[in-house]
Amino acid sequence: RAKEAGGARWTLYDARTNAEAVNRYTVSVRMPKALDRGEFFLEYQPICSLVDRSLTAVEALVRWRHPLLGVLGPDEFVPAAEETGLILPLGRWILREACAQGAAWQRRYGSRAPQVNVNITARQARNKGLVADVGRALADSGLEPAMLQLEITEGTALGPHDESLRVLDALVDKGVTLTVDDFGTGWSNLAYLRDLPLAGLKLPSSFITEPDPGRSADEDVGWRIVGGLTTLARTLGLTLTAEGVETAEIADRLREMGCDWGQGWYFGRPTSPRDLEELLLRRPPW
Ligand code: C2E
Ligand code: MG
Ligand code: MG
Ligand code: MG
Secondary structure, three states: OHHHHHHHHHHHHHHHHHHHHHHHHHHHHHHHHHHHOOOEEEEEEEEEEOOOOOEEEEEEEEEEEEOOOEEEOHHHOHHHHHHHOOHHHHHHHHHHHHHHHHHHHHHHHHHHOOEEEEEEOHHHHHOOHHHHHHHHHHHHHOOOHHHEEEEEEHHHHOOOOHHHHHHHHHHHHOOOEEEEEOOOOOOOOOHHHHHOOOOEEEEOHHHOOOOOOOOOHHHOHHHHHHHHHHHHHHHHOOEEEEOOOOOHHHHHHHHHHOOOEEEOOOOOOOEOHHHHHHHHHOOOOO
């Protein structure tokens, strides 16, 4: 029996190290080529007003169509890209692609076109070249700077790095807006709320739970935290977006609490630009 257990443990360990080795290999060796070969693509997920359900923004989410492994999500390669520095060329491509798509929507749909959100990693935020990269992506695409919103993850990019604060400041000078992603999950020193010219905060889906019909928001600690953060955002004049809006009940409760925008499967999964346009053309079906 002991031998069996040992064998099972060995198999598990072996499979994991093997997957990690494959991952390291595919990322460090294949990723530069993957960029040249056009293996990355972006999907866009709707972000909707919780009040009138209109489409206000989209978040660009990167995927890798790997020739052997199939479509990989960002969790499978962004951390390694961040470690190796490949996030810099990949991030430049993401910015250019998202801005080009946003500008095409602006030309086609005018004032109904959604703002475009692009995720920025810590390494990108510390890189002075980011300011020029964003400038070029805007100039080449013709996207209005105010239509580009950068999502900065609290835990990684908003630590005590003077460098990233300077870079982010310079970006806001260009007219783009900044929002804190995964607010409340990372660095607990909130001085950046004072030091950075922010436009919004995004609550991660881990804060959002299905409302219990037997209990009011007041009786549920999780929802009381969301309520408190709603007040914080309002006090600071920041737009609050909740992620993980999977049901109408969640959308309703968030609206009642005064949360501005919602993102999640209830409004739509990450999808191709073409499918996203159907949402733009239709009246909200929700
Ligand atoms: P994030 O920025 O917090 O993005 C939201 C994630 O939540 C996305 O996962 C999205 O597919 C997922 N999601 C959306 N609606 C729901 C829902 O109703 N319920 C649940 N449970 N999840 C939902 P995805 O696409 O796998 O992205 C994961 C993370 O990878 C992102 O988290 C972001 O931090 C990072 N990422 C994605 N795209 C990029 C990118 O282009 N550049 C960089 N630097 N990071 C990216
Ligand atoms: Mg995923
Ligand atoms: Mg994000
Ligand atoms: Mg998030």
